[in-house]
Amino acid sequence: MSISIEHLTKRYGRFTAVDDVSIEVPDGSVFGLLGPNGAGKTTTFKCMLGLAAPTSGTTLFDGAPLTRAAFQRIAYVAERSALYEWMSGREHLEMQRKTFARFDAKRAAELMELFSLDPRKRVRRLSKGMRTALSVVLAFAIDPDILILDEPTSGLDPLNQRAVLKLIIDAAASGKTVVFSSHQIGQVERTADHIAVLKAGKVALSGAVDDLKAGAKIVEGVFPADAVALNGVATDARVSRVEQTGRIVRLTVSGGSDELAQKLSAMGAQGVRIVDLNLEDIFLNAVDPLHQSVDVVERA
Amino acid sequence: MPYFVEYLRATRALRIVGIILGVMLIVGVCFRLYFINGTTPEAYVSSIENSPTAHVTRTQLPDGGTQAVVDDPKRQLHAVIVHHGRSFQMKLSERGAPQGMHNHVSMGNTSTERRTHDGVTTTEMSYEPGSQMQWGILFLISAGMGLLVATILGGPLAKENDGHLELAWTKPISREAYALSAVAVDGLAIVASQLLTIVLILMTTAMWTTPTLHLEDGGGWRIALGLLAPMAWYAFLTTVTASLKRGPGTAIGVAWVLAIIVPALGGQIAEHADAATLLQALHPITATLTYLDPIAYIWFPRNLDLARFAGQGANTAAWLVGLLVAYVALAVAQWHRAEA
Numbered sequence: 001m002s003i004s005i006e007h008l009t010k011r012y013g014r015f016t017a018v019d020d021v022s023i024e025v026p027d028g029s030v031f032g033l034l035g036p037n038g039a040g041k042t043t044t045f046k047c048m049l050g051l052a053a054p055t056s057g058t059t060l061f062d063g064a065p066l067t068r069a070a071f072q073r074i075a076y077v078a079e080r081s082a083l084y085e086w087m088s089g090r091e092h093l094e095m096q097r098k099t100f101a102r103f104d105a106k107r108a109a110e111l112m113e114l115f116s117l118d119p120r121k122r123v124r125r126l127s128k129g130m131r132t133a134l135s136v137v138l139a140f141a142i143d144p145d146i147l148i149l150d151e152p153t154s155g156l157d158p159l160n161q162r163a164v165l166k167l168i169i170d171a172a173a174s175g176k177t178v179v180f181s182s183h184q185i186g187q188v189e190r191t192a193d194h195i196a197v198l199k200a201g202k203v204a205l206s207g208a209v210d211d212l213k214a215g216a217k218i219v220e221g222v223f224p225a226d227a228v229a230l231n232g233v234a235t236d237a238r239v240s241r242v243e244q245t246g247r248i249v250r251l252t253v254s255g256g257s258d259e260l261a262q263k264l265s266a267m268g269a270q271g272v273r274i275v276d277l278n279l280e281d282i283f284l285n286a287v288d289p290l291h292q293s294v295d296v297v298e299r300a
Numbered sequence: 301m302p303y304f305v306e307y308l309r310a311t312r313a314l315r316i317v318g319i320i321l322g323v324m325l326i327v328g329v330c331f332r333l334y335f336i337n338g339t340t341p342e343a344y345v346s347s348i349e350n351s352p353t354a355h356v357t358r359t360q361l362p363d364g365g366t367q368a369v370v371d372d373p374k375r376q377l378h379a380v381i382v383h384h385g386r387s388f389q390m391k392l393s394e395r396g397a398p399q400g401m402h403n404h405v406s407m408g409n410t411s412t413e414r415r416t417h418d419g420v421t422t423t424e425m426s427y428e429p430g431s432q433m434q435w436g437i438l439f440l441i442s443a444g445m446g447l448l449v450a451t452i453l454g455g456p457l458a459k460e461n462d463g464h465l466e467l468a469w470t471k472p473i474s475r476e477a478y479a480l481s482a483v484a485v486d487g488l489a490i491v492a493s494q495l496l497t498i499v500l501i502l503m504t505t506a507m508w509t510t511p512t513l514h515l516e517d518g519g520g521w522r523i524a525l526g527l528l529a530p531m532a533w534y535a536f537l538t539t540v541t542a543s544l545k546r547g548p549g550t551a552i553g554v555a556w557v558l559a560i561i562v563p564a565l566g567g568q569i570a571e572h573a574d575a576a577t578l579l580q581a582l583h584p585i586t587a588t589l590t591y592l593d594p595i596a597y598i599w600f601p602r603n604l605d606l607a608r609f610a611g612q613g614a615n616t617a618a619w620l621v622g623l624l625v626a627y628v629a630l631a632v633a634q635w636h637r638a639e640a
Contacts, residue, residue: 051469051640071472078466084305086312095304099471 001062001073001145001177002027003048008057010043017043019201021057025179025194030172032192032209033181034283039198041181042079045150049076061146072101075139079150079181081131083123089134090119093141100142108141114163128155136164140171147171149180153187165191189279197286205286213277216240216285217257220250221269233263241285252277252285303481305468306456310489313452317445317493321500328504341410341427345390348372348379386429394421409509430510436522438501438513442494443598446530449493451556453486454537455548457635462546465640479635483538483628490530521613525597528620532594533559535627542634562589563596567603594623 003025010018018040025031033041046052048059050066061070083092089112097103112119115133123131132155139147149168153161161184168178168191182188188195189209196206205212226247233251234242238260241252249269253260257274264272339347349356353374359367361382370379376395381388409432413424457479460468468478505511516522540555541548566586573583590596590603597604597616604616 046640049470051465053639068472068474071470074470076466076470080463082464082466084464084467087305087308091308098304099473 003031003146003177003179004060004063005044005048006058006060008044008047008059009055010040010047010052011055016201018047018054021198021201021203023196023203023206025177027062027177028172028175029177029194030168030192031177031179032188032195033179033198034185034188034195034286035181035198035204036287037183038200039287040201041198042150043201044198045076045148045179045181049074049148072142073145075142075144075147077132077135077139077147077149077152079154081123081128081135083131083134085124086122088120088122089117089126089137092123092134092138093119096138096142102143104141104143107143108137111137111140111167115160129157129160132156133160133164136167140167145176147176147178147180149178151182152180153182153184161187185280185283195279195282197283199287205282209279209282212282213279216252216254216277216282218250218275218277218281219253219257219261219264219272220248220275221261221264221272223247223249223267223269228267230267232267233260236260252281303478303485305460305464306482306485309453309456309459310485313449314489314492314496316452317449317496320445321496325500325503328507332507341425342386342388342429345381345388345425345427348377348390348392349381351375387427389426390424392423392425394423395419430512433502433505433511433513434516434519434522435513436516436519436526438498439494439523439526440598441501441526442497443526443529445497446490446494446526447533447595447598449490450486450530450534450537451552453489454534454552455541455544456482456486457538457631457638458541458544458546458548458551461542461544461638465638469640475636476632479632480628483535483631486534487531490534491527494527494530518613521617524613524617525620528617528624529594529598532597532620532624532627535624535631536592536594539627539631539634542631543638559593559595560599562586563593563600563603566590567600570603591619592623594620 003023005021005023005025008018008021009016021040021044023031023033033044035041043052047054047057048066058065061074087095093105093108093112096108097105115130115137117126117130117134117137123134126134132152136149136152139149147168152168153164156164165187168180171178172191172193178191180188180192192209194206194208195212197204224247228244228247228249230242230244230249233239236253236256238253238256239251240254241250243250243252249264251260251264261272261274348354348370349368351370351372354370354372354377357369359369361367363384365382365384368379368381368383370377370381372378377392378394379390379392381390409428409430411426415422460482469475471478473481502511502513536559537548537552537555541551544551563586566583566589569579569583569586573579587603590600597620601612601616604619
């Protein structure tokens with residue numbers, strides 16, 4: 001099931017939370033939605049699912065607007081636990097069983113065991129991580145075609161985080177479409193094949209991870225002294241980001257990486273190397289291309 | 301079954317009802333056991349008629365009953381007892397009898413009225429074997445429990461709004477159907493609580509006598525009122541809290557206070573409206589608010605001028621049905637517009 005978000009805008013009074021967002025989520029992909037706090041990720045999810053009414057724009061699932069019946073095939077894990085404090089895990093599972101035609105009791109039991117969840121415990125007695133885990137169980141137990149997961153590893157210990165990521169990868173492998181957000185870029189890098197980066201409600205970057213990585217390189221060199229005059233390279237149009245941490249200089253470049261590596265060497269840099277971009281670089285380039293910290297030299 | 305959460309809430313509320321009724325039943329059983337050897341009204345009358353010092357004159361009455369006139373000089377007692385089968389009416393005068401604790405006591409199938417004048421105590425007692433119970437009155441009594449359960453379950457949409465919309469609204473059912481199914485489940489729970497209360501009343505009565513039920517004149521309207529008022533109150537609480545983003549507890553508490561104060565105050569204002577201009581100005585406001593308050597139809601019916609139309613029972617039921625539908629519709633409309 002593919003998802004098309006078309007020119008989605010959501011305003012709360014004079015504040016624009018989501019601003020003309022258009023995203024294509026291919027069928028069977030794992031789509032990572034990244035962005036700093038307040039970028040509009042959760043609002044985008046809410047508008048996609050009709051939990052909040054968009055000011056304008058639409059979301060199409062397999063080319064059609066969302067219908068109530070479609071929720072038989074869509075699972076959502078909210079950023080903040082939406083579980084009922086007074087209900088037990090078993091009662092939550094029972095709620096899903098009675099509501100969703102494709103609820104798989106065996107799968108639910110396996111997932112409860114995977115996360116070491118006691119079905120008799122009431123939610124009010126569960127830790128934040130256990131609540132997240134129970135929400136994940138409820139989502140995966142209904143055998144959905146689309147999973148929309150807002151911070152699905154929030155509060156989980158590293159072991160359970162890994163388990164959730166494996167569930168996501170397995171779901172995609174079985175043809176399901178997964179859209180998820182996370183602050184942990186490493187997790188997105190391990191699972192997502194497509195990403196979009198939101199910044200202040202707008203799409204700063206979107207596309208297949210491989211394509212985004214292929215389009216740019218990092219040129220890195222170590223200078224003998226801290227203070228380096230980088231004007232020679234910082235003004236180059238192919239350099240989108242210059243980051244200087246102590247004696248280390250990292251240039252994010254789109255094309256001409258060999259030439260720029262030679263320039264750095266000529267300026268006295270040692271051990272100059274060209275490396276592939278990782279998702280963190282892509283994310284930082286998207287949300288803060290020019291000025292990330294005091295160590296970063298602004299491009300002229 | 302998208303109303304499963306509300307179903308769980310309703311069963312929890314009914315569990316509370318079960319506990320309350322269970323405690324009342326235990327108290328009733330203890331009370332009955334305490335009086336297991338107590339004198340029954342029939343035994344008491346028999347002791348008066350069969351006292352060795354009593355002079356008794358018996359007369360056959362034209363209607364088939366018998367009248368016994370008892371004079372007991374030793375006990376300074378004079379009694380006239382009219383028997384019709386096992387039932388009787390007695391008028392008893394005693395000199396120097398202890399002062400009664402109650403002027404009028406009506407308990408189960410026995411009614412007693414006692415007056416003391418110039419040292420002579422006159423007791424009028426009537427007794428009907430078996431207990432005549434009226435359906436309409438039973439349902440009006442059970443409305444108290446209905447209101448309690450309506451209060452516990454009131455504001456179901458606000459409870460969902462309090463951080464659960466991401467679960468409630470990602471189900472394959474429309475918001476309207478979700479809200480209406482929750483209201484329906486709660487409505488059934490309210491009715492169930494009332495029926496359980498009636499069963500308890502009958503059980504408690506049966507510990508003392510044989511209850512017989514009959515539908516009295518106007519009983520049908522009383523049943524309707526007893527069922528509709530708690531439902532309308534529930535609907536009222538649901539609509540006033542439907543847009544809240546947090547638990548409805550405080551709003552429900554305030555609603556209770558206002559629902560009692562407004563009609564009570566309205567009654568006083570209506571009585572004294574001619575006395576002051578301010579009261580004249582307030583009268584239409586309190587009168588209108590009283591019509592919108594479902595509790596007023598049970599506890600302050602005199603403040604509602606319903607009898608001026610076709611009939612009080614029919615009008616009360618019609619008003620309550622109107623309020624019920626309007627409040628539910630308003631609640632669903634708010635729910636439809638809400639956002640997570």
